[in-house]
Amino acid sequence: MRRDDLLDAAESLLCDQGAQGLTLAAVAERAGVSKGGLLYHFGTKEALIKGLIERLIAEFDALVEAQGESDYTRAYLKATFQAVESGRLRRWAVVTGAAGDPTLLVPLREAMARWHSQDLDREPDPMTSRIVRLACEGVWDVATHVPELLDYAELRRRLLDLL
Template sequence: MDAAEGLLCDQGSDALTLAAVAERAGVSKGGLLYHFSTKDALIKAMAERLITDFDELVAEQPHGTYTRRYLGATMTAIRTGRLRRWAVVTGSSGNMFLLAPVREAMKRWHTEALDDEPDPVAAQIVRLACEGLWDVASHDPDLHSEAELQALEKRLTALL
């Protein structure tokens, strides 16, 4: 999956073939096919891995409501460049079936523990702002300086 993500980042979705992924990963095409029988299976697995990665980032946040941890995970993902992977993986498929895990995760992320928030509407606003930051950072990771990210994070935290 790392090889496929790298291929997508470097050359775009047209270059994503099982043969190219196998070559980049240094495995035989048959070895790759053992784990991923089709390109679609590979894309779906990459999307599922991204979801798991973000869920782990949320769980690793030290404290606060779900939305505070979601904001912290988003900022960590932006600062470490992990969001770039979202753009290349989700952009690689025109098949909405393959992105079903992403849609399900988004629904969960945007409804999770809203009843536990002191201000559920503010929590929704912050979660949606995180989505905007994700989108911008995934397409232009250098747009915001660290100082700007800190200011955005501080303001979003204040909303909570």
């Protein structure tokens, strides 16, 4: 059993049952492994949540990088919409909802601070870039709760026009 398969099982469980359903026994059952098999990779529920958060950060960083943009805000914007429209949004929502312990969210807070400050001094209009990045956070939030509310293509086009 791969580590990512266990994280996928945890995400699936969170989507179906919410944070209260996230137990090591339930994750092991969902993944089709023994609890010992899960404990080999994640010794505690906190370690599992930490793994979800670390994977989320790494995947979003890779998605930003994959955009091939020299302008960080454009890459951030494109990565956000790609994540939302491809269903990767689920990870963002469930990890945030699953981490009831504020200390577990420290790496996510640090990544958010980095994402929102990176290369702002190299942007033609730093305030517009900040506004676009903050708008992306709104896209994540609305898409988490009422995805049908947004016309993603039009919103992406308008935000790109701002840059």
